[in-house]
Amino acid sequence: MLATWAEKFRPHREGVDLPPHHEQCLGCGPDNPHGHHLQVRRHGDGVVADHTFDNRHVGAPGIAHGGAVATVIDDLYGFLLYLVGTPAVTRQLTVEYRTPVMIGVPYRLQAQVQRHEGRKLFLVASIAGPDGSVVGTSTAVFVAVGIDHFTRERQ
Numbered sequence: 001m002l003a004t005w006a007e008k009f010r011p012h013r014e015g016v017d018l019p020p021h022h023e024q025c026l027g028c029g030p031d032n033p034h035g036h037h038l039q040v041r042r043h044g045d046g047v048v049a050d051h052t053f054d055n056r057h058v059g060a061p062g063i064a065h066g067g068a069v070a071t072v073i074d075d076l077y078g079f080l081l082y083l084v085g086t087p088a089v090t091r092q093l094t095v096e097y098r099t100p101v102m103i104g105v106p107y108r109l110q111a112q113v114q115r116h117e118g119r120k121l122f123l124v125a126s127i128a129g130p131d132g133s134v135v136g137t138s139t140a141v142f143v144a145v146g147i148d149h150f151t152r153e154r155q
């Protein structure tokens with residue numbers, strides 16, 4: 001899995017779907033039955049995804065669970081790493097929920113790198129409804145790690 005993940009750090013053409021982090025990834029893995037199956041493409045220096053939350057991810061009736069929205073945004077940030085060219089992990093994630101994200105409504109999510117400072121990546125994202133109105137915004141700090149981060153034994 002790590003070898004195939006490393007292969008994903010290469011130039012990707014504008015508008016073409018980016019490869020999932022891995023098959024079982026909660027955000028984008030095609031083989032995870034509980035996942036969001038997020039499909040992401042490069043858009044300039046950033047990434048974009050069109051996504052509709054379904055009833056597996058409901059919180060209040062008809063409204064996407066806030067944690068599900070955060071999951072999708074966190075995973076979207078993970079696609080920026082292909083463009084930046086380094087593995088990194090989420091150290092801090094903030095989400096501002098401006099208005100409810102509705103089940104069954106197509107949203108457009110966008111993310112980009114705001115700035116790079118040593119090992120730290122400062123990232124921003126937004127989620128907009130079909131009329132273009134922004135329903136949520138996010139910031140994140142990712143910290144670059146070596147591939148050994150994913151193989152190291154921990155308790």
Ligand SMILES: CCCCCCCCCCCC(=O)SCCNC(=O)CCNC(=O)[C@H](O)C(C)(C)COP(=O)(O)OP(=O)(O)OC[C@H]1O[C@@H](n2cnc3c(N)ncnc32)[C@H](O)[C@@H]1OP(=O)(O)O
Nearest residue numbers: 001002005021074075078089090091092118120141143150
């Ligand atoms: C098969 C593969 C699939 C891979 C599949 C990947 C899929 C992507 C999915 C989405 C992403 C995720 O869910 S990732 C999973 C969730 N996240 C995690 O599990 C991460 C858990 N945390 C950690 O492992 C660790 O805290 C690290 C690696 C992030 C950082 O630890 P560290 O290496 O000891 O670094 P540390 O010195 O503490 O901090 C590094 C620098 O960041 C700064 N820093 C720390 N916090 C902040 C902050 N809130 N705002 C600003 N800056 C901060 C510090 O001051 C420091 O600055 P300076 O002194 O350097 O200036």
